[in-house]
Amino acid sequence: MKTVLHAADSRGHASHGWLNSYHTFSFAGYNNPARVHFGALRVLNDDTVAAGMGFGTHPHDNMEIISIPLEGTLEHKDSAGNxxxxxxGDVQVMSAGTGIAHSEKNHSHAEQVKFLQIWVFPNQRNVTPRYDQQTFRAEDRQNQFQQILSPSPNDAGVWIQQDAWFHLADFSAGHAADYSLKKPGNGVYVFVLEGDVTVSGQPLHRRDGLGVWETDALQFSADTNARVLLMEVPMSF
Structure with missing residues (x-):
């Protein structure tokens, strides 16, 4: 088993007034050659957007882009008419493929929105752009792993053009659970949204990230009530 620890306070940070963003991996003005990506996981941004503000229309291609709201409401528009x-509780995915322009804005003019912006390298280039969003029940992740993303439209959750699986879990203090990887050669990036957990012997705290690979399973123990996001991705692609 190999691991890499990214403590919350080691992330890149950008404050633009309307946007407060923490970057786990190199992004925009944050350039860290040691932290460009984890396997196919290219971007993990922890964003807070002020009321009524947002990202104006801009283009992407050949990237799988996932948005997970943590607080507030996010409004999406794109050049395909979506x-x-x-x-x-919702998860949004956009396969940029051959190219698409989109905007992501705070839908509220009174409250901020907090969300995770995640980019994953695709395993197929120049596909037809695609958009999807789904709602997930909080009770289905209580002390268990709730699948929110997979490589197949016939599996649970939204799907992307990559052999990746994402799960959310809300653990009660003292709860223990194991996660078995779906595909040999994949790794898992664990991002702690809230609370304290120990993952395969490594203590983690709020907004810490841990990459684990060359293993077929991870062991979780909740030291407090905790919420975690697991992103299983290919390590080579």
Whole structure:
């Protein structure tokens, strides 16, 4: 088993007034050659957007882009005609493929929105752009792993063009659980949203990240009530 620890306070940080963003991996003005990506996981941004503000229309291609709201409401529009509002409990995915332009804005003019912006390298290039969003029940992740993303439209959750699986879990203090990897050669990036957990012997705290590879399973123990996001991705692609 190999691991890499990214403590919360080691992340890149950018404050633009309307946007407060923490970057786990190199992004925009944050350039750390030692932290460019974890396997196919390219971007993990922890964003807070002020009321009524947001990212104006801009293009992407050949990237799988996932948004997970943590608080507030996020409004999506794109050049393919898609328009959606996503809230806590929702997951949004956009396969940029051959190219698409989109905007992501705070739908509220009174409250901030907090969300995770995640990019994953695809395993197929130049596909037809695609948008999807789904809502997930909080009770289905209580002391268990709730699958929110997979490589297949016939599996649970939204799907992307990559052999990746994402799970959320809300653990009660003292709860223990194991996660078995779905595909040999994959790794898992664990991001702690809230609380304290120990993962395969490594203590983690709020907003810490841990990459684990060359293993087929991880062991979780909740030291407090905790919420975690697991992103299983290929290590080579």
């Amino acid at each position: 328009h959606g509002i996503i809230r806590q």
